[in-house]
Amino acid sequence: MFRGVNQINLDAKGRMAMPARYREQIADCCENELVVTIDTEARCLLLYPLPEWEVIEKKLEALPSFNPAARRIQRLLIGHATDIELDASGRLLLPAPLRDYAMLDKKLVVMGQGRKFEIWSEELWNSQRDNYLAESDQTQGLPDELQTLSL
Amino acid sequence: MFRGVNQINLDAKGRMAMPARYREQIADCCENELVVTIDTEARCLLLYPLPEWEVIEKKLEALPSFNPAARRIQRLLIGHATDIELDASGRLLLPAPLRDYAMLDKKLVVMGQGRKFEIWSEELWNSQRDNYLAESDQTQGLPDELQTLSL
């Protein structure tokens, strides 16, 4: 389980240093092999340990090819998924097309989100977060599981 | 499993260089023998390792010959399927009729899509992608497997 938010800098080559506190866990669970793809609902990237990603990919691949909604998801998610691995000093090279998609420049934010990480442009994340906070808590439209959740 | 997007240039002879990161996998799974055909639902090409294609072709051939929809699919898919192989420097020569169909000129995009690749004109893919992103995620019309899929 990955947790927490981290402010990271992208270097001139488009590399980001993975926060040190996650490195051991990543080395253990996937020998530093990761997959990064886009989030279809927001301009951010999703970063999975390879085994976690493969589970998702299998499900996506099994969807019927002639269903347009399925094709859309396949093209967006699998189409943008890229294998990357941590280099000797714990950095990831993010592919240029994905950097563009998420509008990443110098400053970015890496967030642990359970089995995966999310990577945001710092600017974008801050405004997204402010939006979330501003929509105060109208609990309508929530799935039942959430209506009854006790924090 | 093939994944990821790649921006590629077509040279003056209509050849495209296969991204290096896929070459080993392609050599292993099909000795560089591939089949390219059209996608009937979009102006793009589909590129399969030969063994994968043969599975699909068998299924297509098994469809009832007197069903017009089946005949349509057979004519379009099997009719346009062409054997091609990687040359010594990892390039493919795309047949002119298929290049026309997918409106490929200089710049194109190769996307890994699981067992196959999709080949798009860069321009076309970008607008298709923007459309997909704009249709935010109306989960209507999606198979149940997808409704409950947790990324």
Add this chain to the structure above:
DNA sequence: CGATGTGTGGTAAATAGTGGGTCAAAGTGG
């Protein structure tokens, strides 16, 4: 104060991308 670990940047060697040239084969027309 020293040692260890982390973030950062630079460099060099390997490799991928690109272009072109030649030869063979197939198609076309006289």
Add this chain to the structure above:
DNA sequence: CCACTTTGACCCACTATTTACCACACATCG
């Protein structure tokens, strides 16, 4: 049936990029 044209296969070489590796600086902790 032959000649000419066009197209595809194969090969080679140059250039640019990528990626792996190394080295340093800074901060933190013992």
